[in-house]
Each structure stands twice: as structure tokens, then as C-alpha cells.
Amino acid sequence: MKYSFSRRIQKTPKSFIREILKVTQNPEVISFAGGLPNPGLIDTEGILRAAETVLKNDGRNVLQYSNTEGYAPLRQFIADRYKNRYNISVNPEEILITNGSQQCLDLLGKVFIDKNDAVAIERPGYLGAIQAFSLFEPEFFPIEMHNDGPDSGELKKVISEENPKIFYGIPNSQNPSGITYSIEKRKEIGEILTDSDTVFVEDDAYGELNFTGDILPPVKKYLPDLGILTGSFSKIISPGMRLGWVCAPEEIIDRISTAKQASDLHSNYLSQRIIAEYLLTNNIDEKILKIQEEYKLRCNLMTNLMDEMFPPEILHTNPKGGMFIWLTLPKNYSSQKLFEKAMDKNVAVLPGNPFYVDGGGDNTARINFSNADEEGIRTGIEVLSKIFKEWKN
Amino acid sequence: MKYSFSRRIQKTPKSFIREILKVTQNPEVISFAGGLPNPGLIDTEGILRAAETVLKNDGRNVLQYSNTEGYAPLRQFIADRYKNRYNISVNPEEILITNGSQQCLDLLGKVFIDKNDAVAIERPGYLGAIQAFSLFEPEFFPIEMHNDGPDSGELKKVISEENPKIFYGIPNSQNPSGITYSIEKRKEIGEILTDSDTVFVEDDAYGELNFTGDILPPVKKYLPDLGILTGSFSKIISPGMRLGWVCAPEEIIDRISTAKQASDLHSNYLSQRIIAEYLLTNNIDEKILKIQEEYKLRCNLMTNLMDEMFPPEILHTNPKGGMFIWLTLPKNYSSQKLFEKAMDKNVAVLPGNPFYVDGGGDNTARINFSNADEEGIRTGIEVLSKIFKEWKN
Numbered sequence: 037m038k039y040s041f042s043r044r045i046q047k048t049p050k051s052f053i054r055e056i057l058k059v060t061q062n063p064e065v066i067s068f069a070g071g072l073p074n075p076g077l078i079d080t081e082g083i084l085r086a087a088e089t090v091l092k093n094d095g096r097n098v099l100q101y102s103n104t105e106g107y108a109p110l111r112q113f114i115a116d117r118y119k120n121r122y123n124i125s126v127n128p129e130e131i132l133i134t135n136g137s138q139q140c141l142d143l144l145g146k147v148f149i150d151k152n153d154a155v156a157i158e159r160p161g162y163l164g165a166i167q168a169f170s171l172f173e174p175e176f177f178p179i180e181m182h183n184d185g186p187d188s189g190e191l192k193k194v195i196s197e198e199n200p201k202i203f204y205g206i207p208n209s210q211n212p213s214g215i216t217y218s219i220e221k222r223k224e225i226g227e228i229l230t231d232s233d234t235v236f237v238e239d240d241a242y243g244e245l246n247f248t249g250d251i252l253p254p255v256k257k258y259l260p261d262l263g264i265l266t267g268s269f270s271k272i273i274s275p276g277m278r279l280g281w282v283c284a285p286e287e288i289i290d291r292i293s294t295a296k297q298a299s300d301l302h303s304n305y306l307s308q309r310i311i312a313e314y315l316l317t318n319n320i321d322e323k324i325l326k327i328q329e330e331y332k333l334r335c336n337l338m339t340n341l342m343d344e345m346f347p348p349e350i351l352h353t354n355p356k357g358g359m360f361i362w363l364t365l366p367k368n369y370s371s372q373k374l375f376e377k378a379m380d381k382n383v384a385v386l387p388g389n390p391f392y393v394d395g396g397g398d399n400t401a402r403i404n405f406s407n408a409d410e411e412g413i414r415t416g417i418e419v420l421s422k423i424f425k426e427w428k429n
Numbered sequence: 430m431k432y433s434f435s436r437r438i439q440k441t442p443k444s445f446i447r448e449i450l451k452v453t454q455n456p457e458v459i460s461f462a463g464g465l466p467n468p469g470l471i472d473t474e475g476i477l478r479a480a481e482t483v484l485k486n487d488g489r490n491v492l493q494y495s496n497t498e499g500y501a502p503l504r505q506f507i508a509d510r511y512k513n514r515y516n517i518s519v520n521p522e523e524i525l526i527t528n529g530s531q532q533c534l535d536l537l538g539k540v541f542i543d544k545n546d547a548v549a550i551e552r553p554g555y556l557g558a559i560q561a562f563s564l565f566e567p568e569f570f571p572i573e574m575h576n577d578g579p580d581s582g583e584l585k586k587v588i589s590e591e592n593p594k595i596f597y598g599i600p601n602s603q604n605p606s607g608i609t610y611s612i613e614k615r616k617e618i619g620e621i622l623t624d625s626d627t628v629f630v631e632d633d634a635y636g637e638l639n640f641t642g643d644i645l646p647p648v649k650k651y652l653p654d655l656g657i658l659t660g661s662f663s664k665i666i667s668p669g670m671r672l673g674w675v676c677a678p679e680e681i682i683d684r685i686s687t688a689k690q691a692s693d694l695h696s697n698y699l700s701q702r703i704i705a706e707y708l709l710t711n712n713i714d715e716k717i718l719k720i721q722e723e724y725k726l727r728c729n730l731m732t733n734l735m736d737e738m739f740p741p742e743i744l745h746t747n748p749k750g751g752m753f754i755w756l757t758l759p760k761n762y763s764s765q766k767l768f769e770k771a772m773d774k775n776v777a778v779l780p781g782n783p784f785y786v787d788g789g790g791d792n793t794a795r796i797n798f799s800n801a802d803e804e805g806i807r808t809g810i811e812v813l814s815k816i817f818k819e820w821k822n
Binding site for chain 1: 681
């Protein structure tokens, strides 16, 4: 049967990550490919208690339709946390609850992007954002990433010449590179975008996973009217409950709300209530601290093993948090080949190429450190180091 | 601040329904405006038990990321139910789980509609579909509804002249009109669309709420390759858990899966597991029968009161199920005026105009019978009948 599919869907890349995840569900595979939180850090007991409380005390309401913007006390919690953690003032009306922070990208695409509009994105950039925005058929302008964040010269040029609707970035522990923008870079992006027509979509999925204690203010602090922050409960409570949020000026939230109504009416209300109850009755700071400590251990173990065992021509980033380390191999190496060689030994890595909207990145790879246990990390890095040592192009 | 919003969002109507719902949250208002299931029929006890079971037995998995298509046993349940209820053969790979059936419309818009593509829709048509599709900027072609379904002549003309990507309809207890397509109409639509480029998106949110026992086969039975069925757990289990599904040939599901990945990765997995467990450990047929009986009582009470008390020039449909009765007032009456007069007396009805993509319908109104209790129905219809009797244009 030949169907008349839209051009938009034919332009949207399928996620290589999610395809790889299917391969790596074999329990014998050590997976550095996905971005899964460590299962041991998910508090199933606490969630169970919260679910019992809300269903027993207010079952008929928590299972009924609800409003599009989200549960008010949850929006209040998020606003308060921005104040406490980043010292930025946000009111709850500037927050709308979404199905994970991935849905923020879909909604922002709907609200801002018409066909052929320019969108600036980090190079390498988050594949999920490339996918989400692709449905609205923009033209992408990649901005090269350095160790302190995106290239300012390139950004200035794109902003002034292409007038993009959106610049999308992940200042804290970027996916895929693990890079954190410096404070100077954050201020500079604020300056470059002020008085432009471009909103900065600041994906902060990993901000709470910063394990260095060195917390930097979001770019939105320097760009209040054009800054849009997105966040997620996936990395700190549960990804399966699919809850995130977008924080933006009310005029933008109002448009996002229209898009959200049209897309799925509202986010899962039972899960909103469970998470709100969980946050009220648990010390979330303690839980997050535990996640940070565990991830720090894993990340340090991995980078130390890389320093020890990898040939010196294999470069890696040193993340301050998040879930990912980025490998850069010599120019003539192929990470697709690395993927195949590693899969032969039951180790999964993610080739970096899909993170480049303009091609390239064939010699890069993303390595996740949050999901595997210590033994898996040791074995996996050993396997990769052997592959590198025996590498023949 | 002036933001560069997309043209698409500026074309998308805000839901009048959801705006009205805010007004009607006042507990003194008798609301016939929304489409809420009766709260007394939501089985909070059963959901609580199911939630406890899945969280206790498999907590780390149910709270983790999952696959885009949805939980396999839930997809199997839906396939089996199509076989048992409608005698159509569907395999679980032809089903993808969504955030309520509203999200099906968003995903189908993404998969099929490019700007200026033609979309055929019932007149009056479901406002949520008009909103969802509007984001993809189609041209709508309304097909007039009669008491046995959409006008065949108009449909033939639009299919042959405009070659629409989608014809969207609700054959069982349509929202807003309450009309159920006849068996002849279903076959005829199958014939008209066979060999066309148009898929029939058959929204079956209300199929399980048919309280007459007269179950008709879906149009998809006569249009296997071009038929796309959507369904929902909102009306039979819980709307707050936001779970629905789309059933389509695998080639289409594959595209929908790409759109779903880009939109929000996957549907809430905790809720998928709770509903699957609930379906396994409860007699869902018994629960649905109870809902049907209750809604039949309310619907009959309401139409009987209308026959008894309304002036004869006020016409109403006689639904076989679902949640809505459609009023047609004399041509020179305004249902906006009816809305205002009724709100003055704390009764909320929904003006019909937003259900017409081409304007019109000013003398129509949608009346919900599922949410109010018996006393509310009596009082509310009495209020409306007084308004009609005293009506002055």
C-alpha cells in the first residue's frame, strides 16, 4: 500500500538511540548507549507511598480530567526551586507541566517554527531536539561547541544574518558532549540575544545532576524576556512517569497552553499528583545528593579508566554532571566501526554522527556512565581500550 | 514584548470548552458544558490495588523509560477486544499507545498533513480534532451530518475533487451531535474511500458507551488498508491517566512511532502498567455495563424531560450512547445568548458554533448528560425550558 505521508514526517530522522536500545535490551550487553537513570536510585517505595496517599485521599479527582497548565502546587514547587537553586524569580503562572521535557520541544516547535524558519543548535546537538524540531521543517544552523560552550562568533553571525526563531542549547552537562557552559559564556549569550527576535531554549534536564557543587546561573538570568527554561523529573524521580515542565514569560506560556490543549489536553494528572505528594513528604535534596554522589563515582571511575587504559589519541570530556562523556577519536577513525566492534564484545556505545545536523562527527561517540554498575564500567572500558589498541583503519 | 510566534499557532483556535470549564468549576453551577465521565463511576479502589501491585512487584521497571509503541500486553488486550467486540482482526503491532486519543490526532496530523493539504471533517465536527489538525495548517472541507451520518454526496465530491489526506469522523455517538452512523452509511464510506488517497480516521472514543446493545462494525471493517481507528481508556477507566491508542496498518504505525518519539518518547509507563494490571484483575465488561446503564438512565431522563418541557421548535438528537445531546434551536435563535441566559441561572451549556470549521451553527448547542446527577439534570432542563418559553429575539 502506498500512503500519502506528509513531507514533514519524511524529513524527521528516526532515533538511532531508541533503535539501539532495542538491541541492548539483551541483559548480557553492557550498555553505554542509552541515557537511563540508574535503576537502583529510583525510590519505588517512596513513589508507592505517595500513590497510595493521593488515590486514597482524593482518588476521584486524581483520576479525572484536569487543567492544561498542570497541578498548581507542583508549578509552585518548581518556581520555588528556581528561586532557591538558581536565585531567579519565577511565578507559577510562568510554568506549564509537560510529558517529560521532550514534549517542551514539540510544543515550542509548534509555537515558534514555521517551515524554513531558522533554528540555531549546538554542534553536536541533542538528537531529541533535532527530531522534535524537524517535524516543523526548519533550517538548522549548527553552532560549534568548545569546552566552555558554543562558539560566540558563529552564534553572533547566525543571529544577525539568519534571525533564527530559536537557539536551542543545554548549558549544564550537555547531551551528548557532557560540556558545561562557563559563566562568561552564559553572560555573553545573554548579551548576543538581547534585542534579537531569537528565544533561547535552555534545556536544563541535567542541572540537578551537577556533582561538583559549582552551580552556575542559567542563561535565562541574563535574558529574562527571551529565556525559556525546560526541566524534567525524569532524571531525579522517574522517567517512566513522563513529567517535565517549561518555564517562560506568561505571553509564551499562553501560546504553549493552546498547543498543549490541541496536542493532548493535559499531562497525566495521577502522576502529577503522585510527584507533588512525593516532593511534599520526602527530602528531595537528600535524594538528589545521593544521585549526584553515585554518578560522580561512576563518572570519575570511567574517566580515570579512560586516562589509564585508552591510547592518548582518544580524547574524552570531563563532565561536571549529567550522564554522558564524549569521545573524540582520530579523524580517520569511524565510530560506526567502533560501535560494531564493541557490539561484537557485548558493549554498546553510541556513534556521534546523528548529533550533527550538517553531517560530520563520524569520529565521535557518546558514552553513558549513569546506567551501568562498577563492574560493567570496568569491563566495558577494558573492551573499548583493547579495540582502540588493536585498531586498524 | 513582541514575540515571533509561528503562523501555525496563530491559526489554532483556543478551546472554548476548556475556557468554559474554568467558569463551571464553581460547584454551584450545573454543568452540561464539559465532557467529563461521571465521577461516581471511576473505580478508585481498583486502580489503587493495581497501582500497589505493579509498584510492589516491578517498581524499578514501571518507573523507568520504556519503548515508544507501548506495553505489549496492553496492546494485546486492545487487539483482542477489537476481535471480540467488533469481530475485526488486528495484531498488536498495529497498535500504538498514546496520551489519550487526543494525541492520536496530533500524531496523525504530523504523519499526514502538510500545509494547505485538504482534510475532510464532519459538520459539526469535534473541536479537539479541529484544533489538533489546525497546527498543521490544512484546508478543512466540512461534510454535513444527517441523522444517519455524513452526507454521501458531499463526501464523494470532496474526495474526488480535493483528494484530502484525511477524512475524520466519529461514527459512534459523535461529539458533538450524539449521532451514530447507520450500517449502510458505514459501508458506503468504505466504498467511497476505497482506492482513494484518503485515510479514514475513525475516532471511537465512545464505542464502549453504546447503551442500546446494537453494536455496529467500525468503518475500518470495510476499509482495512485506509482505516485508522483511535480509542481511549478515558471514558471507561480514567481520563486523568491520559491513555488512548491508535490502530492502523503497520506501515502507518511505523511513521506514527517516529512522530511519537519526537513528540514525547513514549506514553506514561506507570499508567500503562496500572491499566494493564487493572484489566487483568477486574471484570471490565461488568464495569462498562454499569457505565452504560447509568448513562442510559441519565440520557433518557434528559431527552424525556426535553420532550416534556421544551417548546416543540427546540429539536434534540436521541443518542445511542456517548455523552452528548445536540440541540437545534430555530434559525434566528443564538446559542451564545442561551449560554449567557443559562449561566445567569447557574446552568452551563456549550454553544455549537466552535464545532463548525466554516462558521454557522449559531443556533445549535451541545448538552452533556454524563456528568450531572439526576437532580442536576431535572433542575438544569427546567431552567433551560423556562429560558426557551420566555425567549424574545
